[in-house]
Amino acid sequence: MARNESLPLASEQDIVLARQAIRKAALQLGFSIVDQTKIVTAASELVRNAVVYGGGGTLKWETVAQNGKQGLRLTISDQGRGIEDLTLAMKDGWTTGTGLGMGLPGAKRLVNEFKIVSERGVGTTVIVTRWK
Amino acid sequence: MTNAQSRTHTIVKKYGNEMLAGWMNELSGSLRTDRRISQSELSAQTREFLALLETASSSDGIQNLEGAQWTPLRDFLDSISRSRAEQGFSSDETAMFIFSFKKPLFERLRKDFGDNPQLLAEETWNATELLDKLGLHTIKSFQRAREAVINRQQEELLELSTPVVKLWEGILALPMIGTLDSARTQVVMESLLQRIVETGSETAIIDITGVPTVDTLTAQHLLKTVTAIRMMGADCIISGIRPQIAQTIVHLGIDLQGITTKATLADALALALKRMGFAVSRTKG
Amino acid sequence: MERIPILGMGRFLLVTIQIEMDDGVALRLQEDLTARIEKTGARGVLIDISALEMVDSFIGRMIGNISAMSHILNARTVLIGMQPAVAITLVELGLTLTGVKTALNVERGMALLAASDEDGEDASGQE
Numbered sequence: 001m002a003r004n005e006s007l008p009l010a011s012e013q014d015i016v017l018a019r020q021a022i023r024k025a026a027l028q029l030g031f032s033i034v035d036q037t038k039i040v041t042a043a044s045e046l047v048r049n050a051v052v053y054g055g056g057g058t059l060k061w062e063t064v065a066q067n068g069k070q071g072l073r074l075t076i077s078d079q080g081r082g083i084e085d086l087t088l089a090m091k092d093g094w095t096t097g098t099g100l101g102m103g104l105p106g107a108k109r110l111v112n113e114f115k116i117v118s119e120r121g122v123g124t125t126v127i128v129t130r131w132k
Numbered sequence: 133m134t135n136a137q138s139r140t141h142t143i144v145k146k147y148g149n150e151m152l153a154g155w156m157n158e159l160s161g162s163l164r165t166d167r168r169i170s171q172s173e174l175s176a177q178t179r180e181f182l183a184l185l186e187t188a189s190s191s192d193g194i195q196n197l198e199g200a201q202w203t204p205l206r207d208f209l210d211s212i213s214r215s216r217a218e219q220g221f222s223s224d225e226t227a228m229f230i231f232s233f234k235k236p237l238f239e240r241l242r243k244d245f246g247d248n249p250q251l252l253a254e255e256t257w258n259a260t261e262l263l264d265k266l267g268l269h270t271i272k273s274f275q276r277a278r279e280a281v282i283n284r285q286q287e288e289l290l291e292l293s294t295p296v297v298k299l300w301e302g303i304l305a306l307p308m309i310g311t312l313d314s315a316r317t318q319v320v321m322e323s324l325l326q327r328i329v330e331t332g333s334e335t336a337i338i339d340i341t342g343v344p345t346v347d348t349l350t351a352q353h354l355l356k357t358v359t360a361i362r363m364m365g366a367d368c369i370i371s372g373i374r375p376q377i378a379q380t381i382v383h384l385g386i387d388l389q390g391i392t393t394k395a396t397l398a399d400a401l402a403l404a405l406k407r408m409g410f411a412v413s414r415t416k417g
Numbered sequence: 418m419e420r421i422p423i424l425g426m427g428r429f430l431l432v433t434i435q436i437e438m439d440d441g442v443a444l445r446l447q448e449d450l451t452a453r454i455e456k457t458g459a460r461g462v463l464i465d466i467s468a469l470e471m472v473d474s475f476i477g478r479m480i481g482n483i484s485a486m487s488h489i490l491n492a493r494t495v496l497i498g499m500q501p502a503v504a505i506t507l508v509e510l511g512l513t514l515t516g517v518k519t520a521l522n523v524e525r526g527m528a529l530l531a532a533s534d535e536d537g538e539d540a541s542g543q544e
C-alpha cells in the first residue's frame with residue numbers, strides 16, 4: 001500500500017517514471033483498469049507541465065481515506081514562473097482538443113478533486129485525488 | 133484510571149474459564165436453535181475473545197479503543213462480524229455475542245467487590261463502557277461487511293441482467309433492462325467496450341427498450357460510451373428509445389451529436405447488416 | 418537510441434508503438450516515417466497503439482502531427498487497437514483525434530485504407 005512517496009521531476013524520463021509509479025500505486029489500491037488509466041493520464045499531464053513549463057519539480061503521492069472509501073492523492077509542485085491567468089488556463093478552450101496548452105481542464109475531468117495554487121514567480125502546486 | 137485497567141485484566145485472567153461457562157450459557161440460550169454456527173465454533177470464539185481481552189487490558193489506554201494494543205481484538209471482532217454478515221445473521225444477533233458477556237462479568241464483579249459498593253459501581257461502569265464500545269465496534273464492522281455482501285450481490289446481478297450478445301458476425305448487442313444508475317451504466321459500458329475489442333465487432337447496438345427513464349447523468353454516460361466506441365474504430369447504434377425518453381432527451385437539451393438511433397432492435401440490426409454489405413433474401417416460399 | 422520500427426505491408430506502412438514515448442522518440446518517428454513514405458510511395462499508414470495503456474495530450478498531439486505530415490505526403494493514417502480504458506479516458510479528457518481515422522485491428526485498418534485509397538478522396542476525421 002503506497003503511503004507517502006515522492007519522485008523528483010527534472011527530465012522527460014521522469015515523466016515515464018512518474019507514470020509507472022502512479023500506475024503501480026493505483027494498481028495496489030485496487031482501482032479498476034479504467035480508473036487506473038484516468039489517474040495515470042492525469043498524472044502524465046500534470047507532471048509534464050511541471051517538467052516542461054515549471055522547470056522541474058516534485059511529484060508526491062499518498063493513499064487517503066474518507067468516509068470508509070480509499071483514494072489516491074497526487075501533489076505535483078514546481079518552482080517555475082507560475083501561471084499568469086489561472087482562469088484562462090482552466091478554461092476549456094478546445095473541443096478539437098489537439099492538446100495545446102497545459103491540459104489542466106482535461107486533467108481536472110479525470111479526477112474527483114482538483115486543487116491548484118499558482119503564484120507568479122513562485123511556482124505552481126496541483127493536488128488531485130481519485131477515489132475508489 | 134490505571135487501577136481500572138489492571139483490575140479488568142486481573143479479573144479476566146483469574147476468572148476467565150468460569151466466566152466462559154456463564155457466557156456460553158447465555159449465548160447457547162439465544163442461539164439454541166440456530167444451526168448456522170456450532171457450539172464448538174462459538175466456544176472457540178468466546179475463548180479467543182477472552183484471551184485477546186486479557187492481553188489488551190494488560191497495558192494502559194483502556195479508554196481509547198483505537199490504540200495499538202486493541203488492534204488484535206478489534207481485528208478479531210471484524211472477522212467475526214464478517215462471517216456473521218455472510219452467514220445472514222442480523223446486526224443484533226451479532227452484537228449479542230459481546231453483550232451477553234455482561235451477565236457473567238457483572239456476576240463476577242459482584243462476588244469480588246460486593247462489600248464495597250463504591251468500587252463495585254466503578255468497576256461495573258468501566259466494564260459496561262468497555263463492552264459497549266466493543267459492541268458498537270462490532271455493529272459498525274457488521275454493517276460494513278453487510279454492505280460489501282450487498283454490493284457483491286448487486287454486481288453479480290448486474291452481470292446477469294446485462295449480457296453482451298452476438299447478433300451476427302461483427303455485430304454485438306447490449307440489451308439494457310431496468311433503470312440505469314451511474315455506477316451500473318459505467319460497469320456495463322466498460323464490459324461492452326471490452327467485448328468489442330475481443331470480438332473485433334464493427335457494430336454495437338445498445339438497446340434501451342427495457343429502460344423506463346433516463347436522467348441527465350445516464351444520458352451523458354451513454355453518449356460518452358458511444359463516443360468511446362467510435363474512437364476505438366467501431367460503430368454504435370442506439371435502439372429502443374421510447375417516446376418518453378425521446379422527450380426527456382430533448383427537454384434536457386442533450387445533443388445526440390450525430391449518433392444513429394433506431395426505434396427497434398430489429399431496425400438497428402437491419403441497418404448494421406446493410407452497412408456491412410449484407411442483404412437478406414428469402415430462399416423458400 | 419530507441420526507435421519505433423516501421424514495417425512495410427504492401428502499399429501501406431505499419432508503425433507499432435510499444436515503447437514509452439518522449440520527445441526524442443516522437444521526433445525520430447516523424448523523421449523516419451516521412452522519409453519512408455517518400456521512399457516507398459506508401460499510400461497509407463497504420464499506427465498500432467494496442468500496447469499503449471495510456472494516451473495523454475502529448476501522445477495525442479504526436480499522433481495528430483504524424484497524421485498531418487503523412488497527409489501532406491499523400492498518405493492516409495489509421496489508428497488501430499485502441500484499448501477500451503484509453504478510449505474512455507480520452508473521451509473524458511476531451512481529446513478528440515480529428516483528422517485521424519480509427520479501426521479495431523490491422524485487418525479493418527487496411528480495409529479502411531484501401532477504401533479511401535480507391536475513393537482517392539480526402540478522408541475526413543472520425544470522432
